[in-house]
Amino acid sequence: MPGMLSVDRPAEGVVRLTLSNPEKRNALDHAILDGISAAVAQHDDARCILLTGAGSMFSAGYDLSDLPEDGFAAAAEELVAHPFADALDALEGTDVPTVAALPGHAIGGGLELALVCDFRVAADTAKLGMPPAKLGLVYSHTGLRRFIDAIGINRTRELFLLGRYIDATTGLDWGLVNRVIPAEDVETTALSLATKLAGNAPLSLRGNKRVLRELLKAERELDPAIEQELIDLRHSCFDSEDFAEGVKAFAEKRPARWQGR
Structure with a gap:
């Protein structure tokens, strides 16, 4: 069964988006990701958007479990590169x-989805992690830039090269969460927190968000040729034997047998 995105208004000016895919720990599939993009566009009268997960989980990241073996690489890239990127861009x-x-x-992708939000409130029992190194996945350069902006290059290396999971308290110290x-x-x-934000001056909030966004964007500019090289590098990982093996091993909770190809 596909996941779903529930939308409600729990307080004046606040639109809440709830990720719900209980059988897969709120994993991100097409239905949820497309729902985020649509909901942000449709509720342009909101004063604040609150994103959360149903139950005791925020999100386990991309839902790669039901992708077909025939055409697996194309299906995986379609999920990761398009509806996920659209949801990130919308937020x-x-x-x-x-x-x-x-x-x-x-x-994984669940952590980046939280990271694009302005504030993050985490349970003291929450774990935060990035498993691309365990999956054989080359992460997007735009995603890596978001983490570098938030926590610096050294801690980004710990998350992405070690495939490390940290607790929420460490995440607070690193700057991954606010509370x-x-x-x-x-x-x-x-x-x-969302209600307080919704009660602030809308022109000030919109203006300051625009300034912050443009300042960060200016620091992310890459030479077009280099950027294309990074995009091609990411695309190539989806066709690799290691990526298919990494996803299978991750699902089976066993060490991957890497071939380097």
């Missing part, structure tokens, strides 16, 4: 403040 590009409430673990609180208080604390 990052909106003029209203965004809050991610993490009632539990945020892994760490008991799991049972995440919903109310995040909603309180």
Whole structure:
């Protein structure tokens, strides 16, 4: 069964988007990612957007479990490169403040989805991690840049080259999250923060978000030839034997047998 995105308005000016894919720990599939892009566009009257996960999980990242063996590489790239990128762009590009409430673990693409939000409130039981090195996946240069902007190059290396998972308290120290609180208080604390943001001057919020976005964008400029090389490098990983093996090994909870091809 595909996941779903629930949309409601829990407080004046606040639109809440809830990732719901319980059988797969709120993994991100086409339905959820397309839903995020559509909901952000449709609710342009919101004063704040609150993104959270159903149950005790934020998101386990990309849902690669049901992709067909025949055409696996193309299907994986289609999910990771397109609807995921669109959802990130929608959240990052909106003029209203965004809050991610993490009632539990945020892994892989789930962690980047939270990272594009302006604020992150995490349960003290949450784990934060990036498994591309365990999957044989070359991450997007735009995604890596987001992490470098947030936590610096050395900690980005720890996450992506080691495939390290950290606890929420370490995430707070690193700057991956803004607040760490008991799991049972995440919903109310995040909603309180969203309500306060929704009550602030909209022209100020939109203007300051625009300035911050443009300042960060100016620091991300790459030579077009180099950028294309990085894009090609990422595309090549989807066709590799190691990526197919990495995803299979990850699902089977066993060490991968890497071939370097």
